[in-house]
Every structure is written in structure tokens, then in C-alpha cells.
Amino acid sequence: MKENRTEQGWWNTLPQDWTAPLRGKDGTEIEVPLREHPALRKYASKDEAVKALVHAQRLVGRKPDGYVRVPGPEAEPEERNAFRSALGLPKRPEEYGLPELDLPEGFEVDGKLQGEFLQVAHELGLTPEQVHGLYAWFLPRNVETVRAMEQDREDRRGKELESLRGLHRGDTRAVLEAARRAALTLGGEELLAVLDETGAADRAVVVSALSRLAPVLLEGRFRFRDAGAARTITPEKLKEMMRDPRYHDPLQRDPAFVDKVAKGFATLYPGKYEPGTRV
Template sequence: MTGNNNEQWQMTLPGEWTVRQTGEDGKEIEIPLRDHPALKKYATKDEAVKALVHAQRMLGKTPEGYVRLPGDQDGPDELAAFYAALGRPEAPDGYELPGMDLPDGFELREDLLGGLREKAYELGLTPAQVSGLYQWFLPLVLDAHHGLEAEAGKVRESELESLRSVHRGDTPALLDSALRAAEAVGGKELLAALDATGAGNRAAVISAFAKIAPLVLESGLRGSAKGWGEDLSIERLREMMRDPRYSDPSKRDPAFVKKVNQGFEHLYPGDYVPGSRI
């Protein structure tokens, strides 16, 4: 049908039928319905009527893919329905975190991962959003962890060097005495605390424990095996006698030898020859 025919069917509409139309200046004016530009896309009056009927049928229906954004007046149920429509899982454990390579000895705490899932669920995030954030953020955490480890290594080496500058060849014996004294005083819990805080790497702390080692270890051995520093047993003594600090004359450590002898004294009171009962 030609453009003239198209204009012809529009012109059959009564002139008194008018509608409000916004002009280019933003102001509303009243124009005849037959002049409305929306009618130009319909070739015939029948097409225009069919389009009107279809539009009436769609009134009140939600278009496919439409998601209504909750307002301030909506409650938790409406908000939950909105998040579900966006793709949020039914529960926090529905978030699957992608597998990623971790450094040896590095483990992610399950409680932290659980907290991540809980917060993601609270915020209404989709699984794809959580996965993307996890893959972006975890490498940053690993980089920070490596940086802290490297810094701790530098501090440890610096402190150890300061001990070597003072004690020189006696430094290994000093470290051993300090370690045994710390264990005798506070057990495994104290050693763990020293490691966790980094205090065990400080020269001042090591020197302090080394100074009290003779008092703690020797007095403890005379009265109880607990002051010996480890579980006292014949197997442990046999292992210590194979240590170069005991068996190798060129590396013999008097403090270490004394400790072995005191272990025998406690296990076998009276006269004895070290090694005769092994």
C-alpha cells in the first residue's frame, strides 16, 4: 500500500478526536489523533486496531525477563524473591568457590570461607559474582602473605646475624639452650606463641632464655624429668648419642653431652657408664 493510501486511512478518523502530544520544546499540545506520528507505522486501520487490542491484553502482565526492584515498603520476602530472580542460591552453601593453586603449607580456614558465603548471601550476590570476586581477591591475599613471610625472614636472619657477631661458633649451642629452656618453662604452648608472634626470632629473647637455661635445665633434671625439655626415654637418649654434638669429637658440644649424661642419671640412678645400657 502506498504512502498516500496510508495517509488516506488516517484522514478518515474524525477531526474532533484529539490527543495530547509533547512537542520538541517539551510542552504538551493537543493535536488531532489522525496526525499522531505513532499511526504512521501501521499500513491500515485494521493493523492499528489489532495493535491496540494486543496492547490492552498485555496491560497488568509482567513481561518476560522483567524483575521489579523492591522499594522501601517491601519486606524480607519481596527482597528474597528479588535476589532469587537475579540468581542467588537458596542457601549460603550454594556458592561454589573455584579451585585455585595454593602455596605449600598455606591453608584457607573453613570458618573464613563460610563467612564469605554468608556475607555474599546476605548481599544477594550471584554465584558468578562471588566466584569472580574470589578469583580476584585470593591472589592479593597470597601476595600479601608472601610479603609478610619475606619480611619475617629478613628480620629472622638479621637477628641471627647479630647473635653470630657476638657468640660466633657458640651460636648453635646458644640457640639449642634457649629452645630447651623455653620448652622447659612453658612447654609446647610457649614455643607456639613465640613462633606465632615472631618473638622467638628476636636476639634479645633468645639471649634471655639462653641465660636462664643453666638454672632451668640443671635444677629441673636433679628433681624431675620435666625440666629435661623433652620426653625422657631410652629411645630419645639413643637418638641424641648419634647426634654429632655428642658422637663427633670435632663437633662435640659440652652442654649437649651434659644433657645426655643427666638423662642417664635420671633414668638409671647410681654408677653408670654412658652407652653401657643402650
């Protein structure tokens, strides 16, 4: 009759008081009689189990091939350097050696940004293969993103120009030129640069508004060389100045003060005017 190894196996010959820890399915560890431990069921005989135990003892404390201990936070610099060397990490960020990638005309790599990328990669402990892979993926993606942004701006500029043409028809070119001259009068080349960088120069509403300001801004008497006075002059202030003897009294008349009043009128009411009729 065939032996029932589950009930009559060699492990039943072990002393009842020999115990061993066993972790249950719920994670709880308990002590069970060694003869009931399921780990022994895979060995056909006691000799087999003993050989396995001896072999396991030989492996205790031995580092498997390729094993590298990860240094903890308290590790010395030498241990960390040995770990990095085992992983094949370079000693300095610039030693990664990035691959050469073909870039479209007009694109070039920002050397400062590239240096920061290598520095962070080195601090994170990335291998050269990882760094090369990330770089080869990121750079083309960055070019695609920039191209998409440029195309989006061109599309929006085209739509805004079509909107301007719908409003001004054959006068569109004149409106664009008037808006440019008004912007130059207001803030010079610096304002033009800001309008262009922010995309405001492409907006139909901005161009139309500047073109409507142009006739006023470009009159000889109304330029922003007196911008400080333009910000402080008010109708009430102008009335007060006209009541000053230096303006209305022929005996005390001050030409410089009279000119100041005239400039105040020119600022508040550009175009032809008659003092005393608008205030």
C-alpha cells in the same frame, strides 16, 4: 518566504490559557503557557505531537522488557523471593558453586571461612557471577599475602641470626641451645610454642637474655618447682626467718624450717653461699 517556526509555529494556535509545568535550570517548577513550552518545538506539526502523546499513553503502566521492581523494606517474603529469582540468585548459599582454583602446595581453603563468605554473599544479594569473580580474585590475593608475611619473617629471622653471630661468633650454636634449655626450664614446651608463634624466639635480644639466664636456671638447687616460694621470699623475710628459734636455737631447731631457710638463700642468692654472710 520560509516560515519562522520559532515565532509562527503551529503551537501558537493553542489557546493562551492552556498551561503546563516547566522545570527551570535552577530546579524550580513553574506553570507556563503550553504554546511556549519548549517540548512542543521538536514536533513539526500538531498531528505529530498528538501521535506522540497517544504512543506515550500506551506505555503508561507497562513494564519494559527486563524490568524488575526492587522490593521495599515492607515487602512480603514472596515478593523478595521473586526478585531474587529474577536476578538469578540461588535459594541457599551453598548453591553458588564456587570455582575450583589451583593452590600452591601447603595451602588449603578454610571450609568454615568459605561458608561464611557464601552466607554473607547470599545475604547481600550478590549474583553467582559476582560471587565467583570475588572469590577468584580474593583467594590468590590471600595466598600472596600469607607468602609475603612468611617471607618477611624469614628475612627478619635471618637478620636476627646474623646479629647473634656478630655478638657470639663461634659460640652462637651454644648460645641458641642454652636459650632453648632456659625457656624449657621456665615454661616448658608451652613457653617455647608461644615464643615461636609470636616471633620472640627469632629476636637476638631474647635469645641472648635467655642464654645468660641458663647457668642460673639449670643449677640443681634452682629450678622452678618452688616458683611460688621464689615469688614471696625477700631479704627481709629471710632475716626474720633466721631470727626464729626454730632456726638459730639448737634446743628448738626444726630441720624442715632450716631447710626452708636454705632454699630461701638458694632462691635469692644462687651459687655457693654461707648463711649469715649475705643478709
